[in-house]
Amino acid sequence: MKEKEIEVDCPYQQVILYAEKDDGTFGPVQTGSYMAGNHISEHFRIADNVSKDLIAKLRKGQISPVYFYMTLEGLNISELAGRTGIPAFRVKRHTTPAGFRKIRISTLKRYADVLNIPVANMFQLINTVEDRNWDIGYQGDIDSSKTGTISQSVTGNPLLVETKVITNHK
Template sequence: MEVKKVPQDQSSTYANNSKAVYATSESGEYSVVTSSGWEAEELVTKQALNEFERQACAAYELVKKGQKSPLYYHMYAQRMDLMVLAQSVGWFQWRVKRHMNPGVFAKLSANKLNQYSEALGISVEQLVTLPKLNLEEVKHEQ
């Protein structure tokens, strides 16, 4: 992309920040140029965030019903999926998926809970509980 054509669409997902992108100058050399956003990128980012919200709401309901452990909800609430969470804690996906079973999760060691809480950026106390949410409000915000 040419320097003159780097999008400057004031994307709300950038939160008044800018992003460095590579573009070619008139002489054909690559240089770093700042961009305030691109409308197409903003649309896709918002769609992805809405999908994580939807998944978190669905996970919340499953945890409330006792079908999944709180880990399942917190994974989506922190905008992760099974693969990302497994990579973050350094375990195989099948093992992390097993920990989403409420009975298995209840027996996890303090060390494993600490690893999850660190990967998710929340405390162990938050990890083992389900926050009180009004899902109707969350759904209307989307």
């Protein structure tokens, strides 16, 4: 591949590709990511569809919150089992609504830690106005929002999260 043919205009996602330079030598070229530069909107559309489908199922009680967050994080049962230290057959049970109702709080905490959410989010959906300007940030991750954030911060109590609505007037 020639250097000029490989270039993609995508300043926010840069990669190194190897290509043939004008002098015939091969070497590294810093350019934009092909996927991010050409198909990022499709990526977001797929992620949006998956999320909406999961939320609908969660509302109807067809899936458990463990299954919901596991899928959003791109994990599967065996990977979640490995990360939580909970046997796979139990994780499988906990991904069903019936199994979820029998989980101990200490087990739920282990899931929450691996899934990067506070335990409280296993029992609630937090919605923002649907204009993409609001973010939900856990542990004070609020920098990317344009209008505001629903910020969730850890407290001294491992089971308690402090949720704040922060309006950003920048």
